[in-house]
Amino acid sequence: MRRLFVVVMLVVGAVTGGVLLDVVAARPASAHATLASTTPADGARLSAAPSQVRLEFTEAVELGAGYARVLAPGGERVDAGRAEVNGAVVTIPLRGDLPDASYLVTYRVLSEDSHPISGAYAFVVGDGELVAPSSVTGEQDVDLVVAGVLPTARWLGFAGVALGLGVPVFLLVCWPTGWAVPLMRRLTSTGLAAVVFGGLLTFLLQGPYAAGTGLGSLLDYSLLAATTSSAFGITLLMRALCALLLAAALAVIWRRGTPPSAALITVAALPAAGLVLTTAAVGHPVAGPLPALAVPITAVHVAGMAVWLGGLTALLTGVVRPGVPPVAMAAALPRYSRLAFGAVVALVVTGVLQSVREVGSPVALVTTTYGWLLVAKLALVLLLLAAAGISRAWVQQHLGVSRNRPGGSRVTAHAFAAEAGGAVAPHTVATRRPVEAATADLGTFRRSVLGEVAIGAVVLALSAVLVGTPPARSQVAEPVDVTLPLQGEDGSSAAGSVQITVDPAATGPNTLMVYVFDEAGQLTEPQGIRVTLTEAAQEIGPLEVDLVPSGPGHYVGDELSIPTSGEWTVTVSVRLDEFTAATASTDFAAR
Numbered sequence: 077m078r079r080l081f082v083v084v085m086l087v088v089g090a091v092t093g094g095v096l097l098d099v100v101a102a103r104p105a106s107a108h109a110t111l112a113s114t115t116p117a118d119g120a121r122l123s124a125a126p127s128q129v130r131l132e133f134t135e136a137v138e139l140g141a142g143y144a145r146v147l148a149p150g151g152e153r154v155d156a157g158r159a160e161v162n163g164a165v166v167t168i169p170l171r172g173d174l175p176d177a178s179y180l181v182t183y184r185v186l187s188e189d190s191h192p193i194s195g196a197y198a199f200v201v202g203d204g205e206l207v208a209p210s211s212v213t214g215e216q217d218v219d220l221v222v223a224g225v226l227p228t229a230r231w232l233g234f235a236g237v238a239l240g241l242g243v244p245v246f247l248l249v250c251w252p253t254g255w256a257v258p259l260m261r262r263l264t265s266t267g268l269a270a271v272v273f274g275g276l277l278t279f280l281l282q283g284p285y286a287a288g289t290g291l292g293s294l295l296d297y298s299l300l301a302a303t304t305s306s307a308f309g310i311t312l313l314m315r316a317l318c319a320l321l322l323a324a325a326l327a328v329i330w331r332r333g334t335p336p337s338a339a340l341i342t343v344a345a346l347p348a349a350g351l352v353l354t355t356a357a358v359g360h361p362v363a364g365p366l367p368a369l370a371v372p373i374t375a376v377h378v379a380g381m382a383v384w385l386g387g388l389t390a391l392l393t394g395v396v397r398p399g400v401p402p403v404a405m406a407a408a409l410p411r412y413s414r415l416a417f418g419a420v421v422a423l424v425v426t427g428v429l430q431s432v433r434e435v436g437s438p439v440a441l442v443t444t445t446y447g448w449l450l451v452a453k454l455a456l457v458l459l460l461l462a463a464a465g466i467s468r469a470w471v472q473q474h475l476g477v478s479r480n481r482p483g484g485s486r487v488t489a490h491a492f493a494a495e496a497g498g499a500v501a502p503h504t505v506a507t508r509r510p511v512e513a514a515t516a517d518l519g520t521f522r523r524s525v526l527g528e529v530a531i532g533a534v535v536l537a538l539s540a541v542l543v544g545t546p547p548a549r550s551q552v553a554e555p556v557d558v559t560l561p562l563q564g565e566d567g568s569s570a571a572g573s574v575q576i577t578v579d580p581a582a583t584g585p586n587t588l589m590v591y592v593f594d595e596a597g598q599l600t601e602p603q604g605i606r607v608t609l610t611e612a613a614q615e616i617g618p619l620e621v622d623l624v625p626s627g628p629g630h631y632v633g634d635e636l637s638i639p640t641s642g643e644w645t646v647t648v649s650v651r652l653d654e655f656t657a658a659t660a661s662t663d664f665a666a667r
Contacts, residue, residue, distance in 0.1 A: 109133040109134055109135045109136075109137050109164070109185075109187035109188065109193050109363070110133065110134050110193065110641050110667055111131060111132075111133055111134075111193070111195060111640065111641055112132050112133055112134050112164075112613075112641060112642055112643075113131075113132045113611070113613045113614040113640075113642050114129070114130065114131055114132070114181070114197065114614060114640065115129065115130040115614065115615075116129065116199040117199070117611075117614040117615055117616045117639075117640070118197040118198070118199070118614075118616075118639045118640045119197070119198065119199065119200075119206060119639055120199045120200070120615075120616075121199070121200045121206075122199065122200065122201050122202075123201075123202070124201065125170065125174035125175075125201045126170060127169070127170055127172070128167055128168060128169050128170055129144075129146055129155075129167070129168040129170065129181050130165060130166070130167050130168075131144065131165070131166040131167075131168070131181070131183060132164055132165050132166075132613075133164045133165075133166070133185070133187075133193070134164065135164055135187060135188055135363060136163045136164050136188055137161065137164060137166065137185040137186060137187055137188070137193070138161060138185065138186045138306055138307075139158075139159060139161050139166070139185055139186070140185075140186045140286050140302045140303070140305075140306050141186075141282075141283045141286040141287040141298070141299045141302040141303065142183070142184035142185045142186060142192060142194075142286055142287065143159075143182075143183065143184050144159035144166050144168050144181075144182075144183040144184075144185065145159075145168070145181075145182050145183070146168055146170060146179055146180070146181050146182075147179065147180040147181075147182060148177060148179060149177055149178055149179075149180075149207055154170060154171050154174055154179065155168050155169060155170055155171070156169045156170060156171045156172075157169055161185075166183065166185060168181070174201060175201075175202075176201050176202025176203065176204055177200075177201060177202070177204050178198055178199070178200045178201075178204050178205060178206050178207040179198065179199055179200075179201065180196055180197075180198050180207065181196060181197055181198070181199070182194075182195075182196040183195060183196070184286075184287070184288060186286055186306070186308075187363060188362055188363035188367075189358075189359050189360050189362065189363040189547075190282065190286075190306075190308040190358060190359060191544070191546060192218070192285065192286050192288065194288070197640065218285060218288060219284060219285075219288065219289060219290040219291070221290060221291055222281055222284045222285050222289075222290060222291065223285070223544075225277075225281060225291075226278065226281050226285060226544055227537070227540040227541045227543075227544060228540070229274045229277040229278040229281060230274065230278060230539075230540035230543055230544070231274075231536055231537050231539075231540040232270045232271075232273060232274030232277070233270065233271055233274035233275055233278065233315075233355070234274075234355075234381075234536045234539060234540060235267070235270060235533065235536055236266075236267040236268060236269070236270030236271035236272075236273075236274060236319070237267070237271055237351060237352075237355055237378065237381075237382050238267065238381060238382045238385040238386040238389070238532075238536070239263050239264060239266060239267025239268075239270070239386050239389060240264055240267035240268040240270075240271055240319060240322065240323075240351070240382075240386075241267075241322075241348055241351065241352070241379070241382040241383070241386055242267075242382040242383050242384070242385060242386010242387050242388075242389065242390065243260055243263050243264045243267065243386050243387075243389065243390045244264055244326060244344070244348075245382070245383050245386065245387065245415075246383075246386065246387040246390040246391065246412065246415075247260060247335075247390070248335070248336070248341070249411060249412075249415055250387070250391075250408045250411040250412040250415060251390070251394065251395055251404070251407075251408040251411075251412075252335040253404055254390070254394055254395070255329060255330070255332075255333055255334060255335055255336070256333040256334070257394055259393060259394055260390060260394055261330045263389065263390065263393065264323075264326060265323065267386070268319045268320075268322060268323045268326075269323075271315065271316065271319040271351065272316045272319050272320060275312045275313075275315045275316040275319070276312075276316055278312055279303060279309055279312045279313065280294050280295070280300075281294070282303045282306075282308065282309060282312075283296060283299025283300060283302060283303050284296075284299065286299070286302070286303075287299055307362075308358055311354050311357055311358050312354075312358070314350065314354045315350075315351060315354035315355060317350075318347045318348075318350035318351040318354060319347075319351055321346075321347035321350075322344060322347040322348055322351060325340070325343050325344040325347060326344060328340060329344070352375050352378050352379050352382070353371070353375050355375075355378045356371050356372075356374035356375040356377070356378050357371050357374075357375075358543075359543045359544075360434055360543070360547055361373075361374040361430075365433070366433075370430075370433060373426045373429050373430065374426070374430065376422050376426045377422070377423060377426035377427060377430065379419075379422070380419040380420070380422035380423040380426065381419075381423060381536075383415060383416075383418075383419040384416055384419040384420060384423065384532075385528075385529070385532040385536070387412055387415060387416060387419075388416075388525055388528050388529050388532065389529055391408070391409075391412055391525060392522070392525045392526060392529055395408050395409070396409075396521060396522050396525065409471045410471055413467075413468050413471045413472075416464065416468075417468070420461065420464065423457075427457070431450060431454075434446065434450075434547040435447060435450065435547070445545055445546075446542065446545045446546060446547055449538060449541060449542050449545060450542065452538060453535060453538040453539065453542065456531055456534055456535050456538065457535060459531055460528055460531045460532060460535065463524050463525075463527045463528045463531065464524075464528055466520070466524040467521060467524040467525055467528065470520055470521045470524065471521075474521075555577070555578065555579040555580050555581050556576060556577060556578035556579075556581050556646070556662065556664045557575075557576075557577045557579075558575070558576055558662050559573055559574070559575040559576075559593075560573060560574055560575075560576065560648075560660035560661070560662060561573050561660065562574060562650065562652075562658035562659065562660050563658055563659055563660065564656070564657075564658055571594065571595040571652070572592065572593055572594045572595055572600065572652065572658070573593045573597075573660070574590055574591065574592050574593070574648050574650070574660045575589075575590070575591040575593070576588070576589075576590055576646060576648060576660070576662060577589040577590075578636070578646060578664060581638075581664050581665075581666055582638065582666055582667055583638050583639070583640060583641050583666055583667065584637065584638065585636070585637055586636045586637065586638055587632070587633070587634055587636065588607065588621055588623075588632070588633035588636045588646070589626075589630070589631070589632050589633075590605065590607060590623070590630070590631045590632075590633075590648055591629055591630055591631075592605065592629040592630075592631075592650055593629065599627075599628050599629030599630065600628070600629050601628050601629055602629075602650040602651055602652055603651045603652065603653060603654070604650065604651035605623060605631060605648065605649070605650045605651075606620065606648075606649045606650075607620070607621040607623060607631075607633060607646065607647065607648050607649075608620050608621065608646070608647050608649075609621065609636075609638070609644055609645070609646055609647075610644065610645045610647070611640070611642045611643065611644050611645075612643075612645070613642060613643060614640065614642055616639065616640070616642075618647070621633040621635075621636050622635050638666045640666075641665075641666050641667050642665075642666060643663055643664075643665055644663065644664055644665075644666050645661055645662070645663050646661060646662060646664070647659060647660070647661040648660050648661070
């Protein structure tokens, strides 16, 4: 019960700390890049052709195997040379002889989490007709086969880390005689081979994934070169190298068949640490706010996963099976129970911190694909913890978790003796139960451990899918609902206020509602009202919103359309009477 209380307190502390950290360190960028502004703006009409097109994203991007182009109405390219990338800004140079026409800007870049972001918009030079992007573009976002194989490659890598790290840690901490068991060597070698194979397969698939092509371009030299030059590709290659170095270090230990010396442990620990870090330093942790904190947190999460699930596999296949001496079994199980408890605490705390960072709000948890996948993963983790609780209870009941003598396990019984006056007083009597009897009934424990391993494999599969899914924070828009005091034209306070609602405050169709209140807080009918939208960074607007009266002091704009993501300003101008005009405005981020 005391340990359960510690876990609960750690989880509560993690949630509180994560929320506070998220509030204090919040910034517009999320763990997945989105287009923030463009020059020229979407739908802009220019008197002369620009010399370049500028795309600014919410975080740093790479061109990699992607592209950034400008197309004429017939589909021919009018950009002059390869686009340049400087952090979050992509610049596309244009030819100098462009005639008056409608031009399409189309792009596909990679965000810091290695996922592609693609889109298109149009602008017009001269008096021509604006061509809609949908009438020109028809490119597939991600090849379905590539999208299906990538999670499998990631799952192989995760499962390989669990076996390649978890089994040796289990042998080192819980079952030293297991170094002489050939099955443990095969499990570890298979795991490290899966890390190498999964990493290289992910490396090969990254090019087609980034370029939106199929498996036919798996060995395309330009795509391989683009992946090799990216931070994501370098990290994958480093992961494979760390797995190979760890396999080489462990090979020396396997040949001896005895527990390793401190020197050999140190030699093996270096590539093991590298394997954990390179597994953590890709995808969502390296993008968005505070990556320097997110990567270590994810590394602890990866290590906890490996120790728990890898140890479970070693326990099931190596210790809890016929032929293992009961004394060795009785020694290994309590040790692993304590080791697994620490790993679970690390998993829960870091998992909560990761979820707070990637989801951001309860709404995002139930309105996005990432959120629902995370809910499914959490449900399975709870089931996994329940199975782990059964296993831990069995170990406590049969073997105890305190330090026992090698020959058996100590149990405590209560005897009662009659005292003077007929009272009965308890006397504690220590008895010893042979380990053979304590470990005779392993059926319940084996079934529980087998369930943990099976559920853990499914959890790893969901994790592999989550890695390739845009974070919930970047997919959900926060509606605007704010009440503002009215300001006079000279900046002084005016009587009354307005309530402004923009839902969902995302690109595309939105609903705007405005309520006008007098000084007493009652709805009032102004003599005139006007609402405009402006995006200063992209020089868009003011765009006037058509309002329809929906009651005294209540106006609705169902036809509001936000053309692009960015930092928008909505301004309400009201004429309270013949001589008094007032305004109120607020900024919001549209995604």
